[in-house]
Amino acid sequence: MLPYLRSLREFDPGPLELGKPGGAMDGGDVFDPSQDNDRIRAGYTFLGQFIDHDLTFDPTSLLEQQIDPGATRNFRTPVLELDSLYGLGPAQQPYLYDRDKPFQFLLGTDDEDLPRNAQGRALIGDPRNDENVIISQLHLLMLKFHNKVYATETGDGPDSIARFEEAQRIVRWHYQWIVLNEFLARTVGAETMGKTLTDMPFRFPGEPFMPVEFSVAAYRFGHSQVRPAYVLSASGEQPPRVASIFPLRPGLDDDLAVPFVGDLRGGKPVAANLRVEWAAFFGPDALASKQIDRRISSRLLMLPFSVVSPEEGEDPAGVAAVTKVRSLASRNLQRGLDARLPSGQTVAAHLGIPQLTEAQLWAGVDGGKGRAPLWYYILCEAEMLTQGRMLAGVGAAIVSRVFAAIMMADKASYLVQDPSWVPHLGKEEGRFTMSDLVNYTLGKTSDKELGQEDLSTLPINGAPVDVAAE
Numbered sequence: 001m002l003p004y005l006r007s008l009r010e011f012d013p014g015p016l017e018l019g020k021p022g023g024a025m026d027g028g029d030v031f032d033p034s035q036d037n038d039r040i041r042a043g044y045t046f047l048g049q050f051i052d053h054d055l056t057f058d059p060t061s062l063l064e065q066q067i068d069p070g071a072t073r074n075f076r077t078p079v080l081e082l083d084s085l086y087g088l089g090p091a092q093q094p095y096l097y098d099r100d101k102p103f104q105f106l107l108g109t110d111d112e113d114l115p116r117n118a119q120g121r122a123l124i125g126d127p128r129n130d131e132n133v134i135i136s137q138l139h140l141l142m143l144k145f146h147n148k149v150y151a152t153e154t155g156d157g158p159d160s161i162a163r164f165e166e167a168q169r170i171v172r173w174h175y176q177w178i179v180l181n182e183f184l185a186r187t188v189g190a191e192t193m194g195k196t197l198t199d200m201p202f203r204f205p206g207e208p209f210m211p212v213e214f215s216v217a218a219y220r221f222g223h224s225q226v227r228p229a230y231v232l233s234a235s236g237e238q239p240p241r242v243a244s245i246f247p248l249r250p251g252l253d254d255d256l257a258v259p260f261v262g263d264l265r266g267g268k269p270v271a272a273n274l275r276v277e278w279a280a281f282f283g284p285d286a287l288a289s290k291q292i293d294r295r296i297s298s299r300l301l302m303l304p305f306s307v308v309s310p311e312e313g314e315d316p317a318g319v320a321a322v323t324k325v326r327s328l329a330s331r332n333l334q335r336g337l338d339a340r341l342p343s344g345q346t347v348a349a350h351l352g353i354p355q356l357t358e359a360q361l362w363a364g365v366d367g368g369k370g371r372a373p374l375w376y377y378i379l380c381e382a383e384m385l386t387q388g389r390m391l392a393g394v395g396a397a398i399v400s401r402v403f404a405a406i407m408m409a410d411k412a413s414y415l416v417q418d419p420s421w422v423p424h425l426g427k428e429e430g431r432f433t434m435s436d437l438v439n440y441t442l443g444k445t446s447d448k449e450l451g452q453e454d455l456s457t458l459p460i461n462g463a464p465v466d467v468a469a470e
Contacts, residue, residue, distance in 0.1 A: 001202065001211030001212075001213045001214065001398070001401075001402070002211075002213055002342060002347060002350065005342040005346050005347065005350055006342060006346060007340035007341060007342055008336070008337065008340075008341060008342060008343040008346070008371055008373060008374075009337065009340075010337065011337075011343070011370065011371055011372060011373055012367050012368060012369050012370055013365065013366060013367035013368055015330045015331075015333035015334040015337065015373075016327075016330055017366075017367065018329070018330070018333060018365065018368070018376070019296075019301065019327045019328075019329030019330030019331075019332070019333055020301070020327060020330065021298060021301040021302050021327065023301075024294070024364050024365040024366070024368070025294050025295060025296050025301070025329045025376075026295070026296065026298055026301055027224075027290070027293075027295030027296050027297055027298065028295075028297070028298055029228045029297065029298040029299060031227070031228075031229070035290050035291050035293075035295065035388075036288035036289075036290070036291070037225070037288050037289045037290060037291045037292065037388060037389055038288055038389070038458075038459055039186060039389040039390060039458045039459055039460075040186050040187070040225070040288070040289045040292075040389070040390070041281060041282055041283070041286040041287065041288060041289060042227070042230060042280070042281050042286055042287040042288065042289045043138075043278070043281030043282040043286060043434060044183060044186060044187075044225075044282075044289060044434075045222055045225040045226060045289050045290075046132075046134045046135050046138055046281070047138065047178075047183055047434065048183065048187075048219075048222045048225075049135050049222060050084075050129065050135055050138050050139070050142075051080070051179060051183065052219060052222075053084050053126050053128045053129055053135075054080060054081070054082060054083070054084045054085075054126075055078045055079075055080070055210065055406070056078065056210055056215060078208050078209065078210045078406055079208060079406055079409065079410040079412075079413070080172070080175065080176050080179055080406065080407065080410065080413065081172060081410065081412065082142070082168075082171065082172055082175060083125060084124075084125050084126035084128075084129060084139075085105075085124075085125055085139070085142050085143065085146065086125060086168065087124075087125035090102075090103060090164065093125070095123055096115075096123060096124065096125060101147070102159040103150055103159055103160075103161070103163065103164035103167070104146070104147040104150055104151070105143040105144075105146055105147055106123065107140070107143060107144070107147075108140075108269075109269065111144070112140075112270070112272075112275055113136075113140065113269055113270045113275075114130060114136055114139060114140055114143075114270075116269060120267070120268045120269050121267070122136065122266075122267075124139060130266040130267055131266045131267070132245070132264045132265060132266045133243070133264040133265070133266055133270055133274050133276070134230065134264060134276060134281070135266070136266050136270060137270065137275065137276040138276075141278070141437070141438065141441060141442075142171075142175075144441050144442070145171060145437060145440075145441045146167060146168075146171050148440065148441050149167045149170050149171050149425075150163065150164065150167040153166075153167065153170055153425070154166045154167050154170075169412075170425075172412075173413075173414040173421065173423070174423050174425055174432050174437070176407065176413055176414055176415075177414070177422075177423050177432050178432060178433065178434060178437065179403070180193060180197075180403070180407065180415075181432075182433050182434060182455070184399070184400065184403060185455050186390065186455065186458070187221075187390055187391055187399065188390060188391050188395075188396040188399055188400045189390060189396065189460060190455060190456075192396050192400050193400050193403075193404070196400040196401055196404045197404050197407075197408075197415075200404060200405075200408065201401055202401040202402070202404070202405050203405050203408065203409070204405050204409050208405070208406060208409040208410075211398075211402060212339045212341060213341060213342075213347070213374065213398055214398055214399065214402045216332075216335055216336055216339045216341060216374075216375070217336055217341055217373075217374035217375040217378060217398075218374070218375075218378055218391075218394075218395050218398035218399050218402075219399060219402075220332055220375055221292050221378060221379065221382065221391060221395060221399075223296060223300065223328060223329075223332065224290065224291070224292050224293055224294070224295065224296055224379055224382075225289045225290050225291075225292060226245065226290065226296075226297050226299075226300060227245070227287075227289070227290050227297060228244060228245060228297045228298065228299045229242055229243060229244040229245060229260065230242070230243060230245070230264065230280075230287065231280050231287055232261075232274060232275070232276050232277060232280060233277050233280060234277040234279040234280055234285075235279065235280070235285050237277070239259070241261045241273055241274075242259070242260055242261065243260055243261055243262050243263055243264050243274055244260050244262075244263045244264065244299070245263065245264050245297075245299055246263055246264075246265065246299050246303075246304045246306070246307070247263045247265070247304060247306070248260065248263070261273045261274065262274055265306060278434075278438045278442075278450060279450055282433075282434040282435050282438060282450055283435045283450035283451045283452070283453070284451045284452070284453050285451065291382075291383070291387070291388025291389070292379065292382040292383070292386075292388050292389070292390065292391065293379055293380075293382060293383035293388040294376060294379040294380055294383055296328065296329050300327075300328040300329070301326075301327045301328065301329055301330075302326050302327065303326045303327070303328060308325055308326050332375050333373050333375065333376065336373045336374055336375055337373070341373070341374045342374065343371035343372055343373065343374065343377065344356070344361075344371075344372045344373070344374050344376070344377020344378065344380075344381075344394055345371055345372065345377070346371070347374060347377075347394050347398075348377075348393065348394050351394065351397055353393045353394055353397065354393070356372075356377065356380055356381060356384060356393075358370075360380060360384045361376075361377065361380050374394070377394065378391065378393075378394055378395035378398075379395075381393040381394060381395050382395060386460070389459055389460065390460065423436075425437075425440050426440070427439070431452075433452060433453075435449075435450035435451065435452050435453075436452075438450050
């Protein structure tokens with residue numbers, strides 16, 4: 001995207017120091033209401049992860065990896081086509097589909113979990129969508145969405161590939177609508193997204209690809225939104241079902257007041273008490289996501305060895321080496337250096353965007369000065385310019401431009417095929433949100449249906465943070 005800009009080779013205080021547990025980026029490990037984002041609900045953190053998996057995947061064979069182990073090419077076409085859901089289709093990957101219901105997806109136990117093999121491995125198009133319970137339940141919701149569309153929106157003729165392809169189109173276009181008109185409207189703002197689609201300041205020069213400025217920096221804003229634990233039950237259920245993102249740590253979590261029903265690690269059948277009530281994640285009564293800022297949940301700064309292998313974490317160099325591997329923040333910062341990304345200030349200057357000051361970037365960071373890594377800079381922009389509610393400046397520019405380029409490069413997208421198309425599966429013609437998707441798919445009606453939020457009334461930002469006054 002910006003390969004001609006000068007790369008950042010090092011910065012003060014460095015990846016280890018900036019991303020260490022207890023350091024400037026440590027956001028703590030409790031439900032802190034002051035960190036609530038009243039613009040973005042908790043479910044959009046995981047929708048963002050689902051979208052990321054839809055855009056990026058490397059199905060390279062083991063032989064190809066051995067031949068070129070350093071390859072970073074994205075072998076999945078970066079378009080919003082839900083191949084993480086559909087795989088290679090019912091002919092080439094029939095195990096994804098229900099033999100007794102042709103062209104519909106196979107579902108798991110009681111239709112409340114993903115289909116799994118005898119060892120508990122999910123039978124899905126992208127194994128990453130079983131990394132945690134919430135994204136696995138979101139994948140399940142999308143499987144059910146397709147099945148409902150196929151059964152009710154493609155006519156009552158005999159099962160056929162034509163009906164399957166029509167269901168795919170309907171599902172994909174409604175999903176693309178949600179990405180542009182809800183997810184991105186919340187994340188970068190509807191006005192920014194609309195202007196970007198009109199002006200198209202960035203287009204792929206040839207085949208679509210995944211810019212490293214997006215994949216290694218800007219789109220990793222979602223790591224800042226992750227909370228240490230999530231309420232899985234709808235409002236009013238007593239006692240509430242709360243699960244931590246990782247297992248509790250003996251000696252460190254003994255005094256927590258909240259009784260947890262388990263942890264959210266995936267890769268195994270989902271227990272009944274970990275099944276998600278979507279009212280807790282989407283709609284006006286859902287839990288807020290964490291603000292987009294430079295504070296990262298403590299749990300992500302000391303990843304458990306169930307996520308990072310002990311071989312990576314055990315290093316004779318000592319605690320610093322362990323921290324480098326186990327801190328997600330340090331890993332992100334180091335990866336930005338390895339990818340030779342430009343600094344945030346360099347990108348801002350190139351795009352003509354006002355730069356953050358040294359005080360805004362490095363307040364409270366011992367030894368912090370000078371040029372800032374792009375990922376960290378983007379988090380600081382959100383914190384300083386919108387009080388953590390949404391991306392701004394460089395971050396909003398990169399994210400909106402890449403998504404606009406992806407949609408316009410996809411010749412099957414609704415923006416290319418039929419720009420005047422509007423969704424029809426929601427309660428109101430021309431509106432389709434995640435609440436609508438849940439209500440339609442699960443048949444929720446009257447008092448059980450998820451409510452709607454008027455995006456035009458959601459807070460956009462607050463007064464810019466005055467570091468000098470704090």
